[in-house]
Amino acid sequence: GQQLNQSPQSMFIQEGEDVSMNCTSSSIFNTWLWYKQDPGEGPVLLIALYKAGELTSNGRLTAQFGITRKDSFLNISASIPSDVGIYFCAGQPLVQGAQKLVFGQGTRLTINP
Amino acid sequence: EAQVTQNPRYLITVTGKKLTVTCSQNMNHEYMSWYRQDPGLGLRQIYYSMNVEVTDKGDVPEGYKVSRKEKRNFPLILESPSPNQTSLYFCASTARSRGYRPPEQFFGPGTRLTVL
Numbered sequence: 618g619q620q621l622n623q624s625p626q627s628m629f630i631q632e633g634e635d636v637s638m639n640c641t642s643s644s645i646f647n648t649w650l651w652y653k654q655d656p657g658e659g660p661v662l663l664i665a666l667y668k669a670g671e672l673t674s675n676g677r678l679t680a681q682f683g684i685t686r687k688d689s690f691l692n693i694s695a696s697i698p699s700d701v702g703i704y705f706c707a708g709q710p711l712v713q714g715a716q717k718l719v720f721g722q723g724t725r726l727t728i729n730p
Numbered sequence: 731e732a733q734v735t736q737n738p739r740y741l742i743t744v745t746g747k748k749l750t751v752t753c754s755q756n757m758n759h760e761y762m763s764w765y766r767q768d769p770g771l772g773l774r775q776i777y778y779s780m781n782v783e784v785t786d787k788g789d790v791p792e793g794y795k796v797s798r799k800e801k802r803n804f805p806l807i808l809e810s811p812s813p814n815q816t817s818l819y820f821c822a823s824t825a826r827s828r829g830y831r832p833p834e835q836f837f838g839p840g841t842r843l844t845v846l
Contacts, residue, residue: 626770659734659820659837660773705772718835720765720772 623706623721630696631729638704638724639690646708649682649689650718654703663704664691693726701728732757734838736821742844743811751806751841753821761824762804763788763835764796766817773820779804811845818842 623640630636640649648667652660664675666682666689673680679692689708693700706721734755743749755762763778765788775788779798793815795807804823808815821838 621772623772657839659822659839661837662834665834707773717778718775720774722770722772 621706621708621719621721623724625724626722627725627727629727629729632696632698634696636693636696636700636726637690638706639688640706640708640721641688642708642719643687644708644710645686646710646719647686648709649680650707650709651678651680651689651691652705652707654705654723656702660705696726696728698728698730701726732836734821734823734836736819736838736841738841739839740842742846744846745812746810749808749811749843751808751819751821751843753804753806753838754802755804755821755823755836756802757823757825757836758801759823759836760801760826762798763822763824764794764804764806765820765822766790766815767820767840768817776806776819811843813845816843816845 621640621642650665651663653663654660664673664680669686670684671682677694682689703723703725705723707718737752760781764776765773767773774790776790776794777788777796779785782798782801785796785798798804819841822835824835825833
């Protein structure tokens, strides 16, 4: 099936640093989504991107839908301890319905205070 | 409160002993899905359902069954669990799409299954 390559797989940073992660695919996606998973919880939607080139912010988070529709990045500025968790990108394939999401492998973010 | 609930949250079982993980949503959503999460692989879709009595295979359906007899419930059934089904399982629900923007998927809290 389709796959998303998410990198890096893990990050260890100091509090206050900026964070950047990205996802790439060999296939075109209709929608890109970024989720965060806290320990013991299910993923929660952070940002949704619907158009190629779209740049969207949610507080300290900024994400972009790549022009080629095959990639997306997520930036977190001025990281704080509650940013710790696993971040997943997800793409909705071009011809599938709302049920079909393909997820990246996840980026585990650890923050040293 | 709008939510997706799963039970049990933790389960340790033995190979071959049939089990069911329940999923229920109170948002009147049409779409429901099951995913498994494994280290380094992200979330992979097992089965999904577009409405009552309508189910279809996701990317990794082998060894699993589902049913959708009621709109709110979508149980995941492992008829004969094997150790390679040890994983973290998530149920998710989504409203019907109304427009070009796909609606948000709401995830349950997860069920950690260990098959010995």
